[in-house]
Amino acid sequence: MNTEECYMCERVATSKEHVPPLCLFPEIKDTKGINFRKNLITVPSCDIHNSKKSDDDEFLMLSLSGLIKNNPIGNFHQLTKSNRSLKRKSKDFLEKQILRNHILKKVKTTDGKFQMVSIGNPNTERLLKCLEHIAYGVYYQEFKERFEGEIRMVLEFIEYHDDNMQTMKKFLKKRFAGEKELNKEIKGGNLLVFYYHFLEPDNFGLIGMRIVFYGTAEVYFSFKGNNAKEPFDLTLKLMESGIKTTMNIDGEEFVFNK
Numbered sequence: 119m120n121t122e123e124c125y126m127c128e129r130v131a132t133s134k135e136h137v138p139p140l141c142l143f144p145e146i147k148d149t150k151g152i153n154f155r156k157n158l159i160t161v162p163s164c165d166i167h168n169s170k171k172s173d174d175d176e177f178l179m180l181s182l183s184g185l186i187k188n189n190p191i192g193n194f195h196q197l198t199k200s201n202r203s204l205k206r207k208s209k210d211f212l213e214k215q216i217l218r219n220h221i222l223k224k225v226k227t228t229d230g231k232f233q234m235v236s237i238g239n240p241n242t243e244r245l246l247k248c249l250e251h252i253a254y255g256v257y258y259q260e261f262k263e264r265f266e267g268e269i270r271m272v273l274e275f276i277e278y279h280d281d282n283m284q285t286m287k288k289f290l291k292k293r294f295a296g297e298k299e300l301n302k303e304i305k306g307g308n309l310l311v312f313y314y315h316f317l318e319p320d321n322f323g324l325i326g327m328r329i330v331f332y333g334t335a336e337v338y339f340s341f342k343g344n345n346a347k348e349p350f351d352l353t354l355k356l357m358e359s360g361i362k363t364t365m366n367i368d369g370e371e372f373v374f375n376k
């Protein structure tokens with residue numbers, strides 16, 4: 119009898135959940151035989167936390183594969199599977215669910231060509247919910263236990279209106295870039311689609327993780343376990359209280375509440 123617990127709660131697991139969702143990985147029928155669906159991560163899941171029961175997976179695929187900075191696999195996935203999926207939706211699905219207030223704009227790509235892109239406000243709340251599931255799943259995979267505590271996220275590919283969030287993005291990018299050289303433990307069976315790496319816990323027991331989708335779409339996570347010491351993040355507390363706070367990495371200064 120299977121008495122494994124779910125990766126997100128105490129219920130008994132009844133199935134396996136792909137982390138990240140299977141639909142992010144191109145299908146062989148689209149890739150002329152290249153297999154991007156090998157060595158995928160699965161975690162035990164209860165009925166409630168199996169996202170197959172919602173359309174969140176599809177939402178996530180459409181949100182991530184449409185990003186202009188993506189590598190060719192992400193762009194290709196958008197042209198094949200994501201487009202097929204969009205065609206099955208109502209006309210206003212993109213507008214209502216994925217990218218609000220969106221407009222089509224002609225932009226120049228890095229190779230000098232022009233491309234029509236959709237620009238608008240991403241459905242961040244839903245995106246965060248999907249990414250939180252992935253964070254729980256990857257944590258389970260890494261530590262072989264369920265994470266209990268608080269998860270925070272910063273999405274590198276979103277332009278935040280808040281100056282502090284914009285600075286935080288740059289700060290985290292630099293922080294993880296430095297760490298990458300020390301610790302080359304990048305994990306994921308199909309790096310062009312998805313990979314992740316963890317940082318060593320800091321003095322307060324806070325664990326950092328970076329996930330990269332399609333080579334460019336980065337998300338930074340922090341895991342504050344229930345047994346992490348207080349203050350959870352002193353710098354963050356100062357920042358949130360509006361006090362001018364400077365953080366320094368390798369001589370580069372990041373100033374919050376300028």
Ligand SMILES: [Zn+2]
Binds near residue numbers: 124127128129165167
């Ligand atoms: Zn569950």
